Amino acid sequence: MSEVFEGYERQYCELSANLSRKCNSASAITDSEQKKQKFSEINSGIDEADVLIRKMDLEARSLQPGVKASLLAKLREYKADLNKLKKEFKRISSPNAHDELLESGIADIHSVSAEQRDRLSMSVERLNQSSERIKESRRTVLETEELGISILEDLHQQRQTLLHAHNKLYDVDSAIDKSKKVLTTMSRRITKNKWIVISIIVALVLAIILILYYKMSHG
Secondary structure, three states: OOHHHHHHHHHHHHHHHHHHHHHHHHOOOOOHHHHHHHHHHHHHHHHHHHHHHHHHHHHHHOOOHHHHHHHHHHHHHHHHHHHHHHHHHHHHHOOOHHHHHHHHHHHHHHHHHHHHHHHHHHHHHHHHHHHHHHHHHHHHHHHHHHHHHHHHHHHHHHHHHHHHHHHHHHHHHHHHHHHHHHHHHHHHHHHHHHHHHHHHHHHHHHHHHHHHHHHHHHO
16 A cells, blocks of 8 residues: 555544544533634644545555555545534534534434544544554565565675685686696606616617627727
8 A cells, every 4th residue: 555645544534533522522612712713623624634635535546556446445435534524513513503402402412422433433443554554564664674684695695605716716726837837847857857868878888889899809
């Protein structure tokens, strides 16, 4: 659900409950000035409620079809609730409201009070539902944040592992280069020593041939 809509909804429920209380208390006021002031407050509150209803309507119509349908259905309930408030205000603010109230008797007073209590109870219930949805949204945000932190930590560990493996590969390459140099040096030395041995063998053979020749010529 839209957080903007929930904000308007919360304001409306609080305002509706407040207007119900004011309408209920205005009926018992006998002082004309106090009653006039109370009526002015109720009238201003109803105007504010109208504005909130329009804002919720605009917000609901700007959302996806599935969400929009459920919000518009809820909005119809709020509009009906506001119409009841307007009728109640019109009844208590009419010039002969006091006479009508006397004629209606105690039963009617009890009926009005029960209706106002029901409206107040409904408003409180909606507020509680809105609070639960806000809590659930906050829980989801916190869980998402924790998941994001966990993923970042895993990525950091993987990066460290890759860097460590890269350093090991670099060390292996260095060791291979050194081994190549040693083998090359050894190969050169072996080749050099081979020619020295061959030279010595050739010299020994020549020496033996000279010795044999010398012995044969003087024999």
